[in-house]
Amino acid sequence: MISDKTENIIVKFLTNQATASELEALESWVEDAKNKELFKEYIKINYAVEYNMKEFDSQKLRMMLLDAFAGEKKEKKRNKVRKIISYSAAAAVVLGMLTTTYLYTTDFFDKPVEVPVVVNNTISVGTNKAVLTLEDGSDVTLEKNKIYKKNNVVSNGEELVYNNDGKTKSGLVYNYLTIPRGGQFQIKLADGTEVWLNSETKLKFPVAFAEGTPREVELIYGEAFFDVSPSTEHKGAKFKVLNKNQEVEVLGTEFNIKAYKDEDKIYTTLVEGKVSISNLTSKKYLSPNQQAIINHTNTDIMINTIDAYNEVLWTKGIFSFKGKTLKEIMTVMSRWYDVDVVFKNVKLEKEKFNGVLSKNDEIREILSIIKKTNFINDYEIKDRKITIK
Structure with missing residues (x-):
């Protein structure tokens, strides 16, 4: 029989609310063969009935759960907030698998299946690809399994890395990274800041940052998730992200900005730390799990409380x-x-x-x-x- 405490953790896991310590406890509990069966039965009774599933692959579910936990253990450098986000992503995948299994094994109301x-x-699934525009205006195509290396820049086809001390005394030199539709890419800036870029996105950034001034990049359009190198490692230099109607200023944090050309709103979501959002008329501060929304048609900054992990699952x-x-x-x-x-x-x-x-x-x-x-x-x-x- 499942104890009330364990049942509570399972429910929180399946609804993306469990903490890292609760998920570690669940991992240990599921490793026991008897508990695995209890776990399977609990899902069948409480979720399979809800979805009216005809099949349940308990082994696949268990492997997905344990693989997700094992993967998190390998990434020790990430902080607690990032772990909870990733665990929540694992829970989301499991629930997605449950729902998908139902959808593929059940015919609603016994209706005949029509072939579209x-x-x-x-049509292919999106992949890692980008175009790097250098300071001389030339373009370099970056693709999966394609190596690029020049001076202090290297790419393995999935990530672009600027290897230097992150400082310059001879003026800023800018590069651009453009992600086409059907693509995604990662970049590590010269100061150590990591950026995940979604499809149809363009980022302007300096090859190296100048000492004694704020570190600035521009999200020209699209969506990007930033894991910013702390200001304490750069003599207090703040990090700023500029884009058409706003400026985001941080000291060291994790946040997501969505500002697509064909959308009339800009969404800035804070995962960890603290940021300020400002435009021509106002300035507001975000706390974790808050989202700022700016509409192009007015100058108001609206703040909502949300589940931040839901906004950044695309990076996973x-x-x-x-x-x-x-x-x-x-x-x-x-x-x-x-x-x-x-x-x-x-x-x-x-x-x-x-x-x-x-x-x-x-x-x-x-x-x-x-x-x-x-x-x-x-x-x-x-x-x-x-x-x-």
Whole structure:
């Protein structure tokens, strides 16, 4: 029998609320063969019934759980907040697997399965790729499994690293990193700051930072997650991220900015530390799990309390859609899979969907999942255009 304490941890794990210490306790508990069976039965009774699942791969679930924990143990350098975010991501993947298993093994209301129309389907899953623009204006294509090295810059095809002491006395020299649709990339700046760049994103940054001045980069457009090197390691130099309607100033922290060209709002989410958000008329401060929203049409800065991990799961290879409309979801899909999406029935754009999916899934798999939830009637893929019906 599962104790009340363990049951509470399991529930918190499945709802992304468990702390790092609680998850470590759960890991140890699940390693016992008897407890593994109790864990399996608990999920079947409390979640499989809810989803009306016909199949349950307990071994796969256990391996996913243990693999997630093992992976976290290897990354000792990350702080407690980052661990909790990653554990939550692991929980989200498990729940996503449960839901996906249900969707693929159950036919809602015994309806006959209709095969969507797919013509010339050559849509690939997004991958690591970027274009580096050097100070002389020349472009370098960075791709997975492709090595690039020049002077103090090196790339393994997944990350771009600037290796130097992070200081310059001869004036700032800027490079640009552009991530196309269907791409993602990471960069380690000269000061040690790490940045994860999402699809359709462009970052301007100095090759080396000047002593005695704030460290500044510009997110020209797109989405980026910053793990900033502390100011204590740079003689107190603050770190600033500039973009069209705001300036974010930090001392050393983790935060996410989403500022796409085709969206009328800028979202800044704080994971750890403290940042200030300012524009032409006001300045506000964020605490962890707060999000600032600035609308291009006015100067107000609105602050909301949210689950920060949900906003940064994309850096872990996960799509997390919580209360998102189908239009918002399809916008994310179009960037990652480099496709155009249109709605034949515009009313469907406002339908809201909750789901946790892998960024490694084929686009057809994701569309099939959404279809089987009865949110959409059907879809059609023709060349690089998806029509939602």
